[in-house]
Amino acid sequence: xxxxxxxxxxxxxxxxxxxxxxxxxxxxxxxxxxxxxxxxxxxxxxxxxxxxxxxxxxxxxxxxxxxxxxxxxxxxxxxxxxxxxxxxxxxxxxxxxxxxxxxxxxxxxxxxxxxxxxxxxxxxxxxxxxxxxxxxxxxxxxxxxxxxxxxxxxxxxxxxxxxxxxxxxxxxxxxxxxxxxxxxxxxxxxxxxxxxxxxxxxxxxxxxxxxxxxxxxxxxxxxxxxxxxxxxxxxxxxxxxxxxxxxxxxxxxxxxxxxxxx
Numbered sequence: 425x426x427x428x429x430x431x432x433x434x435x436x437x438x439x440x441x442x443x444x445x446x447x448x449x450x451x452x453x454x455x456x457x458x459x460x461x462x463x464x465x466x467x468x469x470x471x472x473x474x475x476x477x478x479x480x481x482x483x484x485x486x487x488x489x490x491x492x493x494x495x496x497x498x499x500x501x502x503x504x505x506x507x508x509x510x511x512x513x514x515x516x517x518x519x520x521x522x523x524x525x526x527x528x529x530x531x532x533x534x535x536x537x538x539x540x541x542x543x544x545x546x547x548x549x550x551x552x553x554x555x556x557x558x559x560x561x562x563x564x565x566x567x568x569x570x571x572x573x574x575x576x577x578x579x580x581x582x583x584x585x586x587x588x589x590x591x592x593x594x595x596x597x598x599x600x601x602x603x604x605x606x607x608x609x610x611x612x613x614x615x616x617x618x619x620x621x622x623x624x625x626x627x628x629x630x631x632x633x634x635x636x637x638x639x640x641x642x643x644x645x646x647x648x649x650x651x652x653x654x655x656x657x658x659x660x661x662x663x664x665x666x667x668x669x670x671x672x673x674x675x676x677x678x679x680x681x682x683x684x685x686x
Contacts, residue, residue, distance in 0.1 A: 446460045449479075518590050520548050576610065
């Protein structure tokens, strides 16, 4: 097998398995571990993977701050926000995570819809300034400025007092085997706490977050109700997510009816 073929195979293993072990690949490809390690080192230098002891991991998505993320993939996020907002029924308690995709969910909610919206993000709370029928519960705590959300013990205690009907969880990466992840340990803990308190949880993700792994795990895929993805993604790429036990809802241009009670 040529070097280029080996490197393509390594990338495919990373995409499907979430990790690549040099020893296992050497046996599979019938080459020395030194050969695989050299391939991995070259790929790491090119920014294609992250080298770790014994093998490699996928490159985690970049974690720009909230201001920088507001200018990225706006049309895709708007379509995801509209699809997610269609899952909300009047009178529900909805917990909105921080983030730019979640902000699009808020922007697509009708202003005359009666709701209770809980959030630990002051920027998300501000989206409801002109929604006369929305009661906003703002969870406080230590402000994690990168994502503009409250974290810590005080936020945890406040979350314990509510039981949202539906939670829209924000992540930086999702993988069929390694589940949902983000870049900060404390933020991951808060997200997991909200998920545990909520009756249903949906995750809306832009395409670059698929098949990726970030450092801090939130939960396995089967812990959520549904994954909302952009329309038009190849069915084979989405198949492992469905096989992992999660409903995959395609948004942004395709009208799909999902009963609120499911």
